[in-house]
Amino acid sequence: MITNSALGVTLTIAPNSAFAADGTPYTGQVSIGSLPAGTPIGLPAGFAPCQLLVVSPTGVTFNPPAQLASARVVGIGQVSSDGACISTLIGGVPGGTALAMTPRHAGMVERKTQPADIFNPSALGGGDLATSFSPPGMRELGAARGLTFVYHSTTANARPIVDAAAQFGAGLGLPQTLTSRLTLANVAQQSASMTNLSTPVAGAGPPDPGRDNGVIQAGVADATNLVSGAYRYSLLTIGKFTCSAVGAQATGTLVVNNQAKSPFGAGWQLAELQKLEKQADGSLAIVEGNGRTLIAHPEQAPDFLPDPVYVRVSGPFLGATAGNSSRALRRSSATPARETPTARSTSM
Structure with missing residues (x-):
């Protein structure tokens, strides 16, 4: 268990649950601190927590995840009966990652x-x-x-x-x-x-x-x-x-x-x-x-077959009922197409 009294947070790590980046057991020190306000770490739009916490060193992971309890941050988790502390319920805290509890x-x-x-x-x-x-x-x-x-x-x-x-x-x-x-x-x-x-x-x-x-x-x-x-x-x-x-x-x-x-x-x-x-x-x-x-x-x-037949219809073409727009019909090879007579005018 690691406690930072200044931040009002406690990190609980299960025995033999810390691992280095290469997957081997980690036996060094683990600490929890805070980042200065405005640290550019790519927070989601509109996200502004009361404080940003970070678990060090980078690359250390916990399996099962470490559990975080905070007395000063309002956020997602289990609130104690006296309302003084919030503890994580789902997931946990990886190493080397900035984290915060928010509403x-x-x-x-x-x-x-x-x-x-x-x-x-x-x-x-x-x-x-x-x-x-x-x-x-x-x-x-x-x-x-x-x-x-x-x-x-x-x-x-x-x-x-x-x-x-x-x-x-x-x-x-x-x-x-x-x-x-x-x-x-x-x-x-x-x-x-x-x-x-x-x-x-x-x-x-x-x-x-x-x-x-x-x-x-x-x-x-x-x-x-x-x-x-x-x-x-x-x-x-x-x-x-x-x-x-x-x-x-x-x-x-x-x-x-x-x-x-x-x-x-x-x-x-x-x-x-x-x-x-x-x-x-x-x-x-x-x-x-x-x-x-x-x-x-x-x-x-x-x-289409090589010679589609186009059928002309008058508008509106794409109204609310649709289905009355100009369409190209595929002619079956077994049924010959009939040509539509076309009136022509000749100038003298």
Whole structure:
């Protein structure tokens, strides 16, 4: 048993359990100390423990793992009945490794307010303001041939909301505050949201650590300079405790429809018009005139015979019901294809 009174930690090593890097039994000294704050050791994002401990010498391992007990660090493990000490339960302490005990991070759950492969303007989920205008048109063969212009405020100023649920299980403890930072397309966003869990909610009182708790955290993404398409995002949520902080991330794909530079005016689209935006991964963003944007992923090319027959169909080509797009049909070698007559005009 090794005790560092200054750090308030005790390391318990089982007899004959220390081994050198070459696998032979280790018979030298073992010590436990601390690293200075800010030591660059590649901690996970948002991870800031009260103290960093290190077991020396480097290369020494313990089998079974050594057990660590700390009187000053709040973290994962078994808390003593008097609340003065925490001991490791699962795993243990290897030699030459920086370690720390911290509170458990929140479980981040992505909310499905917007699916990963589609964008729909939403007044409730995104604060969208929509209107439409149909100028006088014409009728041809008994059918109206007019055009309709559609406006969505969320496409005129593309700043979508990204949110996730931070979940804390019963008995795991609650942080004092939660702060979320959003990154979109590898660019850190300026907005950050903060929730103070130590302040009672009006009419509800403070959260009960003895019950399951969930907090919705959100960030606003600035997509005004992005082309319509799908982009990866990360919402890092940091829980701040008395002397430590621990982070958890929710990641996903956000579909953006940016019509700030539309030729019809910012946010305006022609309802009868579909546009294609090629993505870096080879997929296509299909921007529909009603404001919806779909992501079509490339499919494996079919195994055609040397002379496929192409069948033409009219749009919309990749709407919500799919299946009405142009397709190349493979002709069976046993069935000859019939050619479709084509009208031709000859100038005199």
